[in-house]
Amino acid sequence: MQGQAAQDRAAQPRTPTPEPRPTTTLRQRLAELRGPSVAPHPLDARALAALAANPGCKRRALLDGAGVDKGVLAQALGSPAPFGQSQFAFMRGNAFEARVKADGGAELLRLLYERLGGSSPAPGPDVATPDLSAAGPEGRAARTALALREATAAGGWALLDHPMLALEVAGSPAYLEPDAVVVHPDGRWTVVEIKSFPMIDASADAAKVGAAARQAAVYVLALERVAGVTEGAEVDHRVLLVCPKDFSNLPTASVVDVRKQRAVTRRQLTRLTRIEDIAAALPEGTTFDPACSPQELESAVSAVTAAYAPECLAACELAFHCRARSRAEGAVETLGRSVRGELGGLTTVAGVLAAAAGKEGDPADPTVAAVRRAAALRAEALESAAARRAEALESAAVLRERAREEESAVCR
Numbered sequence: 316m317q318g319q320a321a322q323d324r325a326a327q328p329r330t331p332t333p334e335p336r337p338t339t340t341l342r343q344r345l346a347e348l349r350g351p352s353v354a355p356h357p358l359d360a361r362a363l364a365a366l367a368a369n370p371g372c373k374r375r376a377l378l379d380g381a382g383v384d385k386g387v388l389a390q391a392l393g394s395p396a397p398f399g400q401s402q403f404a405f406m407r408g409n410a411f412e413a414r415v416k417a418d419g420g421a422e423l424l425r426l427l428y429e430r431l432g433g434s435s436p437a438p439g440p441d442v443a444t445p446d447l448s449a450a451g452p453e454g455r456a457a458r459t460a461l462a463l464r465e466a467t468a469a470g471g472w473a474l475l476d477h478p479m480l481a482l483e484v485a486g487s488p489a490y491l492e493p494d495a496v497v498v499h500p501d502g503r504w505t506v507v508e509i510k511s512f513p514m515i516d517a518s519a520d521a522a523k524v525g526a527a528a529r530q531a532a533v534y535v536l537a538l539e540r541v542a543g544v545t546e547g548a549e550v551d552h553r554v555l556l557v558c559p560k561d562f563s564n565l566p567t568a569s570v571v572d573v574r575k576q577r578a579v580t581r582r583q584l585t586r587l588t589r590i591e592d593i594a595a596a597l598p599e600g601t602t603f604d605p606a607c608s609p610q611e612l613e614s615a616v617s618a619v620t621a622a623y624a625p626e627c628l629a630a631c632e633l634a635f636h637c638r639a640r641s642r643a644e645g646a647v648e649t650l651g652r653s654v655r656g657e658l659g660g661l662t663t664v665a666g667v668l669a670a671a672a673g674k675e676g677d678p679a680d681p682t683v684a685a686v687r688r689a690a691a692l693r694a695e696a697l698e699s700a701a702a703r704r705a706e707a708l709e710s711a712a713v714l715r716e717r718a719r720e721e722e723s724a725v726c727r
Contacts (some may be wrong), residue, residue, distance in 0.1 A: 321392055326418075330359065341486070341487070341590070345380065345382065345487070345590070348377070348381045348602055348603055349381050349383050349468060349603060349604070350603065350604030351604070352606075353383075353604060353605070354382075355382025356382045356384040356385075357382070357452070358379050358380075358382070358484070358489040358490070358491075359491065359492070360491045360493070360530045360531075360534055361526075361530050363379075363482070363484060363533050364533055364580065365630035365631060366379055366527075366587070367529075367580045367587075368529070368582050368583065369624065369627065369630075370584070370586040370587050371586075371622035372620075372621055372622040373588055373619055373620045373621070373622075374619040374620060374621040374633070374637070375631060376484075376593065377593045377594060378386070378487050378603065378633075380485055380487040380590040380727075381487075381590070381594075381602045381603070384605075385632035385633050387605050387632065388612065388632075389632045389633050389636055390605075391605045391609060391612055392609060392613060392616065392633075392636050393609060394635040394636045394639060395632075396632050396634055403519065407511050408509075408511035411509065411559060411564060411566075412509045415509055416476060416495070419426050419440075419474070420442070420444070420474045420476070420495070421440065421598055422635055423471065423497075423566075424474065425438075426498070426555065426566065426568040427505065427507065427556060427568070429554050429568075430555065430569075430570050431505055431551070431555060433499070433503075434501075435472075435499055435500045436500065439472075441471070442471070442472045442474055443464040443466055443469065443472065443498075444474050444476065445465070445466065445475065447474065447475060447476070447478055447479065452479055452481075452490035453481075455478075455479035455490075456479045456480060456481040456490060457618065458479075459478040459479050459541075463475070463496070463498065463504065463541055463542075463545060463548070464541075464548075464603065467472065467498060467502050467504075467546075467547055468546075470502075470639050473497070473498040474495060474498075475496040475497070476495055477492065477493070477494065478492070478496050479491070479578075480492070480493065480540075480541070481537065482533070482537040485584075485588060485590045486590050487566075491533060491534060493506055493507070493508070493531075493534040494508055495509070496538065497555075502547040502549055503550075503551050504538055504542060504548060504549070504550045504551060505553070505554065506534045506538065506550075506554040507554070507555045508527050508530065508555070508556050508557070508571075509560070510523070510527055510556065511559065513558060514558040514560060514569060515562075515567065517567070519569070527571070528554070528556075528571050529573075529574050529580065531571065532573040532577040532580045533551065533555040534576050534648070535550055535554070536584075537572060552572060553573070554573055555569075556568060556570070560577055561724055597615075597618050597619070598618055599616055603615055605617070616633075616636070617640075621633075621637050621640075622648070623646075624651065624652050625638075625649070644663070645663040645665050646662065646663060646664075647661065647662060647663060647664060647667065650664075657682075658682060659666070659682035660680070660682065661682060661683075661686070670682075670683045670686050670687065671687055671689070671690035672690070685691045
């Protein structure tokens with residue numbers, strides 16, 4: 316009986332085992348989002364610092380991770396933003412950087428030794444300037460890491476001009492290019508930032524210095540990955556900021572401590588949702604190819620959650636598009652993050668106005684009570700101002716009437 320049952324089972328047709336579906340790698344998926352014929356747009360430290368300042372914006376995280384040119388995308392959507400550096404400022408910055416690095420970086424090294432030299436001997440004419448050329452950003456990053464290890468092992472001064480550093484952002488590699496990195500004889504690595512804004516009386520614009528510090532903190536984080544696998548290496552938390560002195564083109568320098576910016580940037584980058592998770596939630600066929608119609612691009616962009624704030628206007632090419640959509644939805648984020656934080660569960664402007672007028676909202680809610688109190692104070696202030704304005708108008712009318720009477724008496 317058992318042999319007959321085995322024969323019956325063998326005679327039954329077997330259901331073919333389904334072959335596993337081919338999986339799409341993250342690189343392929345990002346290429347599909349970017350467009351099959353579109354080259355990836357590099358993610359620089361300035362954009363990465365802006366991304367870290369707004370980690371809740373999945374839209375920017377995905378677009379930057381996929382290498383989408385947000386400026387071109389904003390143009391295709393009909394919301395171009397006057398964002399970026401002018402051609403004149405770009406040329407001026409390049410000319411100043413060339414002057415700082417002339418003669419093998421002698422002036423740059425002199426400024427660095429005066430401020431961060433420590434007990435090491437002064438750099439001489441034998442400073443190493445390794446060749447960092449290689450094929451592609453991956454090759455240049457590997458060549459930079461090798462040059463850093465060799466310079467640290469040699470125990471002398473070394474100047475790396477425009478090295479390439481790699482940093483993982485939301486599961487995707489980003490390649491960064493600082494102006495320079497100097498290796499000290501004691502194994503310290505110092506980031507050098509060269510900016511074209513002036514330093515007047517040893518002081519520069521605080522906002523511009525802050526932006527440079529956030530940008531340099533990204534480079535420090537990327538360098539720490541290489542230093543972690545290099546014996547005797549240590550990344551200095553102080554960076555050298557080189558700027559024109561007063562109103563001349565002569566370079567001067569200042570030391571900027573970026574420990575706070577480094578800690579904030581590291582914490583914000585760890586909060587970013589991984590890019591593959593964001594991409595997996597998108598509808599099938601979503602693409603940001605600028606060759607698509609504005610309607611298709613609008614649908615693709617709307618499929619990714621954004622976190623707009625007024626600060627985005629100075630840091631993101633899509634800010635004008637996101638602001639228009641945020642205003643159309645009546646979101647309170649258009650008024651600023653601080654306002655959004657104060658309003659609690661009230662997420663729309665219409666909801667805030669309705670709660671202030673007593674039409675919606677729970678009176679026991681502290682936020683609703685505060686909004687209604689503010690509305691009452693505003694109404695009281697407006698009423699008082701209107702009463703004062705009416706009194707002023709009445710007094711002016713009385714004075715005009717008296718002036719006419721006096722004028723008539725003089726004429727008679």
